Amino acid sequence: MTRQGIPQAGNNLDPWYDHYAARAAGLRASEVRALFAVASRPEVVSLAGGMPFVSALPHDVVTDAMSRVMTEQGSVALQYGSGQGIPVFREQILEVMALEGIRANADDVVVTTGSQHALELVSKLFLDPGDIVIAEGPSYVTAMVIFKSYQADVEHVPMDENGLIPEALREHIARLKADGRRIKFLYTIPSFHNPAGVTLSRERRLEILSIARENDILVLEDNPYGLLYFDQPAPDAMRSVEEDGVVYLGTFSKTLAPGFRMGWALAPHAIREKLVLANEAAVLSPSSFSQLVISEYLSTADWKGQIDTFRGVYRERKNAMLAALEEFLPELSWTDPAGGFYVWLTLPEMLDSKAMLPRAVKELVAYTPGTAFFADGSGRQNMRLSFCYPTPENIRLGVRRLATVIQGELDLLGTFAGTGPLDSPVDGRRFGAPPPNLS
Amino acid sequence: MTRQGIPQAGNNLDPWYDHYAARAAGLRASEVRALFAVASRPEVVSLAGGMPFVSALPHDVVTDAMSRVMTEQGSVALQYGSGQGIPVFREQILEVMALEGIRANADDVVVTTGSQHALELVSKLFLDPGDIVIAEGPSYVTAMVIFKSYQADVEHVPMDENGLIPEALREHIARLKADGRRIKFLYTIPSFHNPAGVTLSRERRLEILSIARENDILVLEDNPYGLLYFDQPAPDAMRSVEEDGVVYLGTFSKTLAPGFRMGWALAPHAIREKLVLANEAAVLSPSSFSQLVISEYLSTADWKGQIDTFRGVYRERKNAMLAALEEFLPELSWTDPAGGFYVWLTLPEMLDSKAMLPRAVKELVAYTPGTAFFADGSGRQNMRLSFCYPTPENIRLGVRRLATVIQGELDLLGTFAGTGPLDSPVDGRRFGAPPPNLS
Numbered sequence: 121m122t123r124q125g126i127p128q129a130g131n132n133l134d135p136w137y138d139h140y141a142a143r144a145a146g147l148r149a150s151e152v153r154a155l156f157a158v159a160s161r162p163e164v165v166s167l168a169g170g171m172p173f174v175s176a177l178p179h180d181v182v183t184d185a186m187s188r189v190m191t192e193q194g195s196v197a198l199q200y201g202s203g204q205g206i207p208v209f210r211e212q213i214l215e216v217m218a219l220e221g222i223r224a225n226a227d228d229v230v231v232t233t234g235s236q237h238a239l240e241l242v243s244k245l246f247l248d249p250g251d252i253v254i255a256e257g258p259s260y261v262t263a264m265v266i267f268k269s270y271q272a273d274v275e276h277v278p279m280d281e282n283g284l285i286p287e288a289l290r291e292h293i294a295r296l297k298a299d300g301r302r303i304k305f306l307y308t309i310p311s312f313h314n315p316a317g318v319t320l321s322r323e324r325r326l327e328i329l330s331i332a333r334e335n336d337i338l339v340l341e342d343n344p345y346g347l348l349y350f351d352q353p354a355p356d357a358m359r360s361v362e363e364d365g366v367v368y369l370g371t372f373s374k375t376l377a378p379g380f381r382m383g384w385a386l387a388p389h390a391i392r393e394k395l396v397l398a399n400e401a402a403v404l405s406p407s408s409f410s411q412l413v414i415s416e417y418l419s420t421a422d423w424k425g426q427i428d429t430f431r432g433v434y435r436e437r438k439n440a441m442l443a444a445l446e447e448f449l450p451e452l453s454w455t456d457p458a459g460g461f462y463v464w465l466t467l468p469e470m471l472d473s474k475a476m477l478p479r480a481v482k483e484l485v486a487y488t489p490g491t492a493f494f495a496d497g498s499g500r501q502n503m504r505l506s507f508c509y510p511t512p513e514n515i516r517l518g519v520r521r522l523a524t525v526i527q528g529e530l531d532l533l534g535t536f537a538g539t540g541p542l543d544s545p546v547d548g549r550r551f552g553a554p555p556p557n558l559s
Numbered sequence: 560m561t562r563q564g565i566p567q568a569g570n571n572l573d574p575w576y577d578h579y580a581a582r583a584a585g586l587r588a589s590e591v592r593a594l595f596a597v598a599s600r601p602e603v604v605s606l607a608g609g610m611p612f613v614s615a616l617p618h619d620v621v622t623d624a625m626s627r628v629m630t631e632q633g634s635v636a637l638q639y640g641s642g643q644g645i646p647v648f649r650e651q652i653l654e655v656m657a658l659e660g661i662r663a664n665a666d667d668v669v670v671t672t673g674s675q676h677a678l679e680l681v682s683k684l685f686l687d688p689g690d691i692v693i694a695e696g697p698s699y700v701t702a703m704v705i706f707k708s709y710q711a712d713v714e715h716v717p718m719d720e721n722g723l724i725p726e727a728l729r730e731h732i733a734r735l736k737a738d739g740r741r742i743k744f745l746y747t748i749p750s751f752h753n754p755a756g757v758t759l760s761r762e763r764r765l766e767i768l769s770i771a772r773e774n775d776i777l778v779l780e781d782n783p784y785g786l787l788y789f790d791q792p793a794p795d796a797m798r799s800v801e802e803d804g805v806v807y808l809g810t811f812s813k814t815l816a817p818g819f820r821m822g823w824a825l826a827p828h829a830i831r832e833k834l835v836l837a838n839e840a841a842v843l844s845p846s847s848f849s850q851l852v853i854s855e856y857l858s859t860a861d862w863k864g865q866i867d868t869f870r871g872v873y874r875e876r877k878n879a880m881l882a883a884l885e886e887f888l889p890e891l892s893w894t895d896p897a898g899g900f901y902v903w904l905t906l907p908e909m910l911d912s913k914a915m916l917p918r919a920v921k922e923l924v925a926y927t928p929g930t931a932f933f934a935d936g937s938g939r940q941n942m943r944l945s946f947c948y949p950t951p952e953n954i955r956l957g958v959r960r961l962a963t964v965i966q967g968e969l970d971l972l973g974t975f976a977g978t979g980p981l982d983s984p985v986d987g988r989r990f991g992a993p994p995p996n997l998s
Contacts, residue, residue, distance in 0.1 A: 134829030135803060136777060139743060141687045141709070147836040171639055179633040186625050194618040198816035200610055233672050233820070233842045240841045244708070248580045265840045269683070270580070304578060338575060364574060377637035379847040381672070390573030397586040401704045402679045403672045407846065408818040 142249070146268035165518035167441075167505045168486040170314070170461055174377050176433045177426060182377070185416040193412055201408040203400035205231025205384070209415040213384050216418075217370060220346050221356030224363075224386050230395045231406045235344060235371035235383030240266050241398045242340060242367055242385065246304045247272040252296055255307045256284050258464070258493030258502070260314050260342065263307055272304065274495035281455070283320030284308060286327040293335050305338040305367075311354035312345040312460025315493050315504035319458055322355035329362045339366045344374050347427050349459035350435040364388050372414055374461075375427050380410040434461065440512035441505060444519035449526065454505075461508035464490075466501055467526065470533055473503040476525060485521035581688070585707035604957030606880075606944045607925040609753070609900055613816050615872045616865060621816070624855040632851055640847040642839035644670025644823070648854040652823050655857075656809060659785050660795030663802075663825050669834045670845045674783060674810035674822030679705050680837045681779060681806055681824065685743045686711040691735055694746045695723050697903070697932030697941070699753050699781065702746055711743065713934035720894065722759030723747060725766040732774050744777040744806075750793035751784040751899025754932050754943035758897055761794035768801045778805045783813050786866050788898035789874040803827050811853055813900075814866050819849040873900065879951035880944060883958035888965065893944075900947035903929075905940055906965065909972055912942040915964060924960035 160166075189197050204210070210226040217224060232238040247253070249271035255264065257276025264274050275296060277289050289306075296303055306328070310320035320328070332339045341358045359368040371383035387395055399406070417423060441463055445454055454465045465487075467473060474489040488506075490499025505522075507515055599605075628636050643649070649665040656663060671677040686692070688710035694703065696715025703713050714735060716728045728745075735742055745767070749759035759767070771778045780797045798807040810822035826834055838845070856862060880902055884893055894903045904926075906912060913928040927945075929938025944961075946954055 134827075136827065136830055139685060139775075139777065140833070141683070141685050141690075143687075144684050144833060147684075147833055147840065149836060174637040175634055177637065179629050179637075182633075182637070183626055183629040186629070187622055190618050190622040190625070194621075195614055196818075198613040198616065198618075198621070198818040200812075200817045233676075233846075236843045237672075237841055244580070245583050245586075246578060246580050248582075251580075262840060262843065265836075269837070269840050336578075338578065373639075377848075378639045378843075379635075379637040381842060381844075381846040388575065391575055394579070394583060394586055397588060397704075398708070401586065401701060401708050402676055402841075403820060404675045404701065404817075405820075407672075407820040407849065409816075410846065410848070 143269055143271050146271060147265070164481065164484050164486050165510055165514045165521065166486045167507070167510065167515070167518050167522070168488045169509060170506055171509045172374050172378060172430070172461075173433055173509055174379070176429055177377060181421050181426075182413070182417065185413050185420065188420075189409070189412045189416050197409045197412045199408055201405040201411065203405050204396045205229065205406055206408065206411045206415065209411045210384075212415055212418045213370065216347075216375075217357070217359075217368070217386065220343070220354070221360035222368065222386070223360070228386055228389055228392050230385045230387065230392055230399060231411060232383050232385060232399060233403060233406055234373060234378070234381040235342065235369040235385075236262065237381075237399075237402070238369045238383055238385035238395075239263055239340075239342070241395050241402065242305075242387075242391075243267060243270050243272075245391070245394050245398055246338070248302075250302070251304045252301045253305055253307055254289070254292060254296075254303060254337070255495075256309065256313065256316065258315050258490060258499055258504075259307065259495075260309060261492050263342065264495050267307070268495070273301075276494060276496065276498075279313070279316055279318055281318055283310060283313065283318050283324055284328060286324055286331060289328060289331055293331070293337070297335075303335070303337050305340045306332055307340045307342065308358075309342045309344075310358055311343055312348065312457055313462075314345070314460065315462050315488065315490075316464045317455040317457035317460060317462045318464075319354050325355055325358050326361065329358055329365065333362070333365055340369065341366050342369045344369075344371045345460035347375055348431055348434055348461075350431060350438060350457075352458065354459060359386060367391060375430065376414060376417065376423070380414060381407070382410050382414055431459075434459075434508060437507040437510070437512055437515055438463075440515045441507040441519065444516040448520050448523035452526075461506050463505045463507065465503050465505055467503070468530065469501060471526065471529055472500045474500055476529055479528065480522065480525045483521045483525050485518045485525065487522065582708055582710050585710060586704070603920065603923050603925050604949055604953050604960065605925045606946070606949065606954070606957050606961070607927045608948060609945055610948045611813050611817060611869070611900075612872055612948055613818070615868055616816060620860050620865075621852070621856065624852050624859065627859075628848070628851045628855050636848045636851045638847055640844040640850065642844050643835045644668065644845055645847065645850045645854065648850045649823075651854055651857045652809070655786075655814075656796070656798075656807070656825065658863075659782070659793070660799035661807065661825070662799070667825055667828055667831050669824045669826065669831055669838060670850060671822050671824060671838060672842060672845055673812060673817070673820040674781065674808040674824075675701065676820075676838075676841070677808045677822055677824035677834075678702055678779075678781070680834050680841065681744075681826075681830075682706060682709050682711070684830070684833050684837055685777070687741075687743075689741070690743045691740045692744055692746050693728070693731060693735075693742060693776070694934075695748065695752065695755065697754050697929060697938060697943075698746065698934075699748060700931050702781065703934050706746070707934070715933060715935065715937075718752070718755055718757055720757055722749060722752065722757050722763055723767060725763055725770060728767060728770055732770070732776070736774075742774070742776050744779045745771055746779045746781065747797075748781045748783075749797055750782055751787065751896055752901075753784070753899065754901050754927070754929075755903045756894040756896035756899060756901045757903075758793050764794055764797050765800065768797055768804065772801070772804055779808065780805050781808045783808075783810045784899035786814055787870055787873055787900075789870060789877060789896075791897065793898060798825060806830060814869065815853060815856065815862070819853060820846070821849050821853055870898075873898075873947060876946040876949070876951055876954055877902070879954045880946040880958065883955040886955075887959050887962035891965075900945050902944045902946065904942050904944055906942070907969065908940060910965065910968055911939045913939055915968055918967065919961065919964045922960045922964050924957045924964065926961065
């Protein structure tokens with residue numbers, strides 16, 4: 121007894137098989153998820169996950185903030201709060217956003233359970249089945265899981281070393297409109313992109329905002345990494361130049377710690393009102409305790425200095441990764457991120473990052489295959505390498521192991537095809553030039 | 560430019576007016592929400608909210624647990640976790656549920672951001688537009704907000720002093736099926752019902768499970784108050800006698816503190832798998848920090864003794880409320896809860912609790928009008944009175960003020976209708992007999 125014509129989730133071993141909503145068919149385990157299990161074995165060097173290096177945060181600073189919160193505001197911290205979040209905390213969030221040029225009113229901020237939940241709430245509010253979300257190709261895995269869970273289709277627009285390509289965006293929009301598709305928003309990670317590691321230039325930010333405005337498309341600006349630049353700050357946030365057409369998502373997961381699950385949305389007023397209602401329906405209120413602890417931390421600790429510390433940690437690791445790639449895989453091409461957590465690597469044409477993964481794990485290194493970051497199955501020639509969590513030494517070890525795996529794959533191909541390994545280098549332009557799957 | 564035939568959320572002042580998903584039309588501010596603002600003025604005795612009395616929890620016990628977590632497991636507490644929740648914590652949740660007769664496997668538990676979020680995730684997983692959720696009438700406000708946000712229709716089945724009436728449930732199901740409606744689940748709060756204050760008898764639990772099984776309807780058992788009985792425990796949870804057909808929702812908000820936003824779902828295995836995927840999409844992982852703090856609290860503190868303390872607090876307040884009702888409003892009828900937070904009061908027929916509210920607030924007392932708890936506009940003759948948060952003295956003061964308001968309304972009606980106040984008592988059966996809107 122299944123509903124005809126509707127893709128079914130579950131299987132016949134599940135007695136509730138025919139009871140799920142149509143949208144449940146979109147909820148499938150991601151490739152990244154399966155990897156987490158593999159990569160958690162201690163002998164594996166994981167270049168796969170996106171865990172921030174929280175050990176660089178002095179734990180006593182957090183413990184002290186907690187103790188003060190419990191002493192001074194314990195009954196508030198333990199209680200339900202408002203669906204929008206604590207006013208003082210929302211004011212402090214404005215100070216964080218001011219570092220990227222954003223001027224806003226605390227009344228337009230909604231505190232959420234990580235910025236992931238802001239993404240979920242915006243999607244719930246806007247996406248009807250069959251709607252289109254435009255996203256960079258590649259894009260953030262779990263954003264696409266959400267879009268699909270609301271039965272929207274993700275349309276990728278290519279990037280190059282300066283981020284999303286405005287001309288390509290124009291063409292995609294025109295084609296989608298000609299096809300009668302309803303485009304709900306442009307989901308973008310303009311700074312230190314996950315997974316591509318590139319940053320949208322200031323000129324392009326303005327041009328893309330202008331394209332979005334002309335076409336009546338809301339921009340969903342996801343900015344988890346913006347403050348984690350290595351040398352120069354990224355251009356100001358898109359929200360800093362456009363108020364009415366941007367929903368901005370921020371988080372404390374990368375600048376403080378993800379264990380609190382604290383993020384926020386800054387939205388045009390009417391959207392903000394609905395986001396609060398959606399937030400209340402979903403969780404009643406965000407955690408009062410987590411909000412007050414972070415609020416106390418922001419009031420009393422040198423939080424900007426802490427972000428500098430994180431920058432130093434990630435800069436060193438990025439350098440370690442790029443040096444190792446130069447040393448062990450000089451024939452390949454990769455992006456050179458100016459901040460954030462990720463490098464996007466392009467393999468020789470004949471290799472398949474997804475098919476190669478089991479062999480890599482056997483060699484005790486893990487990465488995320490490029491296919492995880494595309495809704496349409498592309499990305500086999502790419503992989504995302506994370507430098508955020510492993511030590512510089514382990515990054516070097518991981519890349520060396522990866523080189524062994526890649527060489528082994530090429531040897532194998534050479535054996536069958538009769539050509540030597542790496543005798544046709546794919547792209548000598550290592551930096552600055554777009555690897556194949558970014559442009 | 561609005562979509563024809565689809566109810567629109569927002570208004571013309573909102574430039575994104577025609578961009579919202581159809582489901583956004585269901586997200587409206589609840590009556591209870593507006594009340595929170597009113598009731599927060601210190602001079603108002605609020606019998607409206609459902610805030611637990613967290614001051615009865617020794618804060619140093621919580622602070623100590625936090626400090627130990629940060630010292631011993633800081634890097635885990637600050638980090639992302641798994642989408643299902645920490646295994647040790649899920650094992651401890653089994654111990655909590657065992658108090659209500661539930662035997663289960665920790666692998667079937669999913670930790671959520673309060674049990675509210677479990678409700679949201681189950682709804683996202685199961686509800687297609689036009690589906691039916693059967694719920695008690697009255698039912699929990701914010702559950703109905705979620706159901707409506709997924710475009711499901713809520714069908715109320717009446718209760719009496721022993722909870723949901725099985726015969727009425729049978730009739731409703733038969734009628735809905737005859738109408739070709741698709742019933743997705745029965746949402747029920749069997750113990751110390753919010754807002755009705757009644758408890759489903761053991762015989763009826765079995766009968767209702769049997770009706771659900773016969774009709775292939777999933778039971779969503781929401782049990783936030785089960786451990787907060789005054790004298791005798793409630794009958795064992797419905798999940799204790801039926802594994803395959805029940806999704807059970809639990810929370811630490813009432814037995815510990817809501818500020819952590821920690822709850823859980825216990826679900827049949829196939830449903831549990833999908834719930835984890837939905838949880839990951841929505842929040843990546845529940846807060847590691849909150850999980851570990853509660854886990855440490857459960858390991859080291861006398862958590863059962865603490866629940867006894869809460870029971871004592873709420874028993875005293877329930878007694879204060881019933882004594883005040885006897886003293887100031889002896890002509891009316893109300894439910895006599897055996898646990899939980901709420902009394903359901905029935906007004907004389909000619910009164911309207913919703914219309915009366917502004918006058919009550921003017922007299923410095925707040926309550927929740929019965930209409931908030933029905934999807935169909937009924938409940939005007941009822942109100943929910945909460946005894947969880949105010950002191951016994953304030954409860955008495957609040958009920959006295961409420962009596963003044965009711966008397967004033969009756970005087971006014973008497974002036975117009977020519978009858979004296981309260982000269983036609985509505986229902987002499989105060990306890991044991993069902994007030995009009997419960998049966």
